[in-house]
Amino acid sequence: MTTFATLLPLAIGLALSPIPVIELILVLFSKRRVVNSVVFVAALVVFSVIGLAMGAAGTDAANGQGDGASTVTAVVFLVLGLLLLAIGVQNWRNRTDTSEPAVLGSIAGMGPGPVAFLALGATIVNPKNLPLLVGAGSTIADTDAVWLWGLGFVLVATSPYWAAALYAGLGGAGAQARLDTMRAWLIRRNRLIMGVLCLALGAVMVLKGVTAF
Numbered sequence: 001m002t003t004f005a006t007l008l009p010l011a012i013g014l015a016l017s018p019i020p021v022i023e024l025i026l027v028l029f030s031k032r033r034v035v036n037s038v039v040f041v042a043a044l045v046v047f048s049v050i051g052l053a054m055g056a057a058g059t060d061a062a063n064g065q066g067d068g069a070s071t072v073t074a075v076v077f078l079v080l081g082l083l084l085l086a087i088g089v090q091n092w093r094n095r096t097d098t099s100e101p102a103v104l105g106s107i108a109g110m111g112p113g114p115v116a117f118l119a120l121g122a123t124i125v126n127p128k129n130l131p132l133l134v135g136a137g138s139t140i141a142d143t144d145a146v147w148l149w150g151l152g153f154v155l156v157a158t159s160p161y162w163a164a165a166l167y168a169g170l171g172g173a174g175a176q177a178r179l180d181t182m183r184a185w186l187i188r189r190n191r192l193i194m195g196v197l198c199l200a201l202g203a204v205m206v207l208k209g210v211t212a213f
Helices: 002-013 019-029 033-063 066-093 104-107 112-121 129-141 146-157 159-170 174-190 192-212
Strands: none
Touching: 002 033, 002 129, 002 146, 002 192, 019 033, 019 104, 019 129, 019 159, 019 174, 019 192, 033 112, 033 129, 033 146, 033 159, 066 192, 112 129, 129 146, 129 159, 146 159, 159 174, 159 192
């Protein structure tokens, strides 16, 4: 139950990241939307697994240090939590900025390679999502069912992306219109959503770090 309580908010935090959702919707409107959406979602899953593995590898290395393992784990969560709080404060201060990030305008003409690179930017090189993946990997590494917890986490964390891809493929013109409306709504509120999410998740990770000492 403790593992579930730790992983669920991290998975939800990843699932609700507005920029990757916006990017996927734009990918679904691109010239090669079928192959691009498959590549984007698959790359998100792969890079999420890599992020989890990074967190798990760090925990395994710390466990090899004996008595200092719990201290190292606590410090990792504290640092990641403070990073998320800093990002949250910055986005909250800019919450009235409704401008569209520059990268979004170029997605329509992208091919599978650049689309996969977008997924990389949404996961292990994202200053918000990488701490969540590392924190989740650290938690999963301490369980007796690493693969089961890891699979469950990735399925929940990527659920909006594969669900949106299926919806776009099966829902016809109505789905496309509703996804476009969602994209516009998320762009206008991107910084507000990021601010709230990062502040909440940062507080969770700081609390976990403090209690791990």
